[in-house]
Amino acid sequence: MSEMGAPQVEELFGEGGGTPKPRLGLVMALLTSGMLLALMGLACSSAPGGALVLVAWVVVEKERDRIDSGYLPSDVRPAVDRLRRVTWASVVSVVMLFTAQFLLMMIGFYTPIWRAVIVWLGGVADVIELMLAPAGA
Numbered sequence: 001m002s003e004m005g006a007p008q009v010e011e012l013f014g015e016g017g018g019t020p021k022p023r024l025g026l027v028m029a030l031l032t033s034g035m036l037l038a039l040m041g042l043a044c045s046s047a048p049g050g051a052l053v054l055v056a057w058v059v060v061e062k063e064r065d066r067i068d069s070g071y072l073p074s075d076v077r078p079a080v081d082r083l084r085r086v087t088w089a090s091v092v093s094v095v096m097l098f099t100a101q102f103l104l105m106m107i108g109f110y111t112p113i114w115r116a117v118i119v120w121l122g123g124v125a126d127v128i129e130l131m132l133a134p135a136g137a
Contacts, residue, residue, distance in 0.1 A: 019073060020066075020071060020072055020073075021072075021076075022063045022066070022067075022072055022076050022079070022080055023059060023063060024063075024079060024080070024083055026059055027056050027059050027060050027063070027083055027087065028083070030052050030053070030055050030056035030059065031052075031053060031056045031086065031087060031090050033049075033052055034049045034050070034051070034052030034053035034055075034056060034090065034094070035049060035053065035090055035093065035094075036049065037049030037052060038050055038053065038093075038094050038097050039097070041097075041101075042097065042100070042101055042104075043113075045101075046094065046097045046098055046101055049094065049097075050094040050097075050098065053087070053090045053091055053094050054091070056087055056090070057087045057088075057090075057091055060080065060083055060084050060087045061084075063080050064077075064080055064081075064084060067080060
């Protein structure tokens, strides 16, 4: 069993045959889903999207630290730096979305919108109830 774990331990410390790769796909997935959630969250709350963008920021900073420590090859630095700039732009965008959402709440934008949605949903529920009711009732 110890022989099976030895290559994995060597990979962990950068001594194995494989070259470590940055987690750029993870960062892109977190950024994409976070920005989509933040934009859709304007209807209710942008916080979950903002949290995903912050996690992407932490991951990209860790990747940069891994390059600085020598664990990752230095030729991936330009790609990580580009993604870092995109991450910072996303963080700024989410802060702007939070500000916009705060202002919309302050002027009372959400009250008539959600009231209309609730009334519409109530009307839909009444129609469904009528459709499911027995014919003689």
